[in-house]
Amino acid sequence: MNGHTDPLPLDSRAFLVLHASVTGTAIDTAERIGRRGRREGWNVTVKSVAQFNQAELLEHGLVVFVVPTTGNGAAPPQFLPLWTALLHPALPPDFLEDLRYAVFGLGDSSYGKYNWVGKKLSRRLDSLGAHAVVERGEGDDQNEWGVESTFPDWLDRFFTAIDPLFAPPPGFTKLPLTATPPPRARLDKVASPSSSTATPPTADSAPLLWTDDARWARLVRNDRVTREDWYQDVREVELEVEGVEPSERNRLYTAGDVLEIRPQNSPAEVERFLTSAGWTDLADDVVLVSPTDPAQPLPPHLPTPFRTSLRSLLTHELDISCVPRLSFFEWLAAFSEGDMEEKLRWFCEPAGQDDLIDYTLRPRRTINEVMYEFRAAKVPPEYVFDLLPPIRPRGFSISSSPASHDGKVDLLVAVVQYKTILSVPRQGLTTTYLSNLLVGSRLPIRFDPSGQLKLPAGTPPLIMVGPGTGVAPFRALMEERVRAGARENLLFFGCRSETADCYFRSYWDDLVERGWLTLSVAPSRDQDDKVYVQHKIPEHAARVWDYVQRGGHLYLCGSSTQMPKAVRKAVLTVFRDQGGLDDEGAERAWDTMEREGRLVEETWG
Known part of the structure; x- marks a missing residue:
């Protein structure tokens, strides 16, 4: 499909499926491709990119990539090593001329950079001489049926395209959909524990750490910070990582990092x-x-x-x-x-x-x-x-900087609980697990340095927009900004009530009093008309424009529903009113900030 010379014929009826998962959808999609392939006589290997060495790419004749796009165009962290290797400038344009490939991307069309990772991967593979066997597929969270709106049809087209590439063995008959594949695992019962074997595991035996860089921490604090009669239970959770030398404490993590916690049932x-x-x-x-x-x-x-x-x-x-x-x-x-x-x-x-x-x-x-x-x-x-799918770790923005907390880790955790038509309230696995832990409990954690909201280099002005628990990473950044002497800081913080869920209020007030921060609180339910962070931005229009003009950064953190779009609209209005820009010029200014890394969104569904 890309005009290069034809690739070498496949040397067997086999292909590899690589997935990079965030929510588990990519794993599930990849496994379904694998099951269908085996029914049709293909030898299919399914693995995570984390289990894959980039050099192996040259060993396969046919590879399927299942890649999600997170937020506004970001790639999953485990995909980055492979992506970095593919972008190496020394690679010649015929580097992958013998590779046939297919890409199925997962994304959310409410974002401007919808399925960005899948699109970029397809273009890069083409530029290295690889051959797409079928047009790139795209699953959209916004579709009524989600991935099912497009995946089944794409899967049919993929197998129609590859079936002629290597004939099945003589006499092979495709297995019907109702045929049950063999299990992935063998469970061999151990007859009885002998003196040479370990104690039999029980339900409370320690879990295994899920990555090489995961470690153990102890719960130091687990305090409710919303008013006792408030409908939402939000906790300030403090953890101390085990086995840390005093000299290592301030280097355990950096402001803007994310902490992964793998819960248990x-x-x-x-x-x-x-x-x-x-x-x-x-x-x-x-x-x-x-x-x-x-x-x-x-x-x-x-x-x-x-x-x-x-x-x-x-x-x-x-x-x-x-x-x-x-x-x-x-x-x-x-x-x-x-x-x-x-x-x-x-x-x-x-x-x-x-x-x-x-x-x-x-x-x-x-x-x-x-x-x-x-x-x-x-x-x-x-x-x-x-x-059953694996329990996946959940990430929380860290609300502390290590130097300000002697290496301890602070999190702001909203305990997820809500009602549906079912009689039993729905609960979030990780937040419920955390809320029930007693002080002193051990839990497995991992620092994820791929958080978007990193401390800007030097001391440029900083505009922060953080409704709800989205304000968490800004406490960490401000602790470091004060240490660095960066005085130009503007925070738009959205809560429901200033008396019920105004997180870190005493800290913000102290910074305001000392001249380190300009604070604008939007308490949405404290008056008849609802007030959100986007409504407060015009009140500080001159300062916002001044900060942007002088190389300032704009950071946005919180729910990915309507908030990011509403904030963008408010900021573009400031660009037009204060900067005298037309619609196109305001959009260009926004895009320039994004391209320069001065505009960063970290949002979640």
Whole structure:
């Protein structure tokens, strides 16, 4: 498709699927490509880019990339090493001339840079001589059916395109959709613990750290900072990392970093799942877990074989609290019969997507709740890694700088709880886990340096917009800005009530009094007309324009719903009114700031 010479023929009916996941959608999408390929006689390896060496790219004839775009054009952190390698200026234009590829991007069209990573990757692969076998696919969170709006059709086109590239073995028959693939894992029961083996694991045994750079921390503080009668429970959480030398404390992390926490499921939720699945009698048997096929590796942090129990796996490794994806219903259908199987298979059909959304997404029904409703399904325990997604770490903006807190880590955590049509309130796994931890508890954490809101070099003016818990990283930045002597700081902080949820108020007031900060608070519910951060920006229009003109930075942090667009509109109005720019000139000024790294958004859904 790109005008280069034809690539060498494939030397086998095989391909590689690489995924870089943020929310788990990319993993699920990649696994579905793999399952379809195996049904059609392809030898498919599915792995994370984190398990992939860039040099391997030259060893494969056909590679499928499943890549999400986060926020406004950002790539997932684990994708960056591969992307950096592909961008190396010394690579010749025929470097990948023997590679055939396909890209399926995941994104959200409410952002200006929709599916940016997939688009950039496709263009770069083309420029290095690679050959696209099918037009790039794009999944859009804004579509009514999400990824299901486009993925099934793209998948059909992909397999139609690659089928002629290498014939299946003689006599091969494609497996029907109703055929159950073999499990990813073997669970070999350990007969009985001997003196030479470790103590059998239990539900409270320590989890394994999920990456090489994860570490252990202890909970020092877990205080509610919203008013006691307020509807939302927001905590200021303080953690102390274990085994840190005094000389290392101030270098543990930097202002603007994110802290990842990998939660665990509660004993009650685990017991409920075990009962629904019919695994209660097996729950505490010691088993050795190993992959059945090297092309389908288990999560890379698990040793092979992994000595554990079903209870321990369900507590520490596998997510039973998230909303299930379509593939969960495919697996459940494989182990069901009669009307129940028919209903589950309907959920997996294009025509059944509205019903699936009504059943899962709208009420936010969890895997555990679905398992209870379909508890007549008989899922063999060895399919546990196929049925359930891994527990993924959740990231929180750090609200402290290490020098100001002796290396301790502060977080501002809103405990997620809300109602749907279901009688039991919905709860966020990680925030509920954190809120229930007692002071002194150990928990696994990891510093993620890929946060967008880094301290600007030098002491340029800084404009910060942070509604709700979006204000957290600005406390960390201000601690460092004061240390650096940077006095020109303007903060637009949105809360609901100045008496109920005005986070870090005493700190902001102290900075204002000492001349380090100009503060504009937008308490949306303290008056009849709702006031948000975007409504406060015009009140400081002259200062905003002055700061921007003198090389200032504009940082935005918070919910990705309507807020970023409303703030952008307010700032563009300032550019027009204060700078005398027309619409096009204001847009150009915004784009220039973004290109120069002076305009940064860190938002979440």
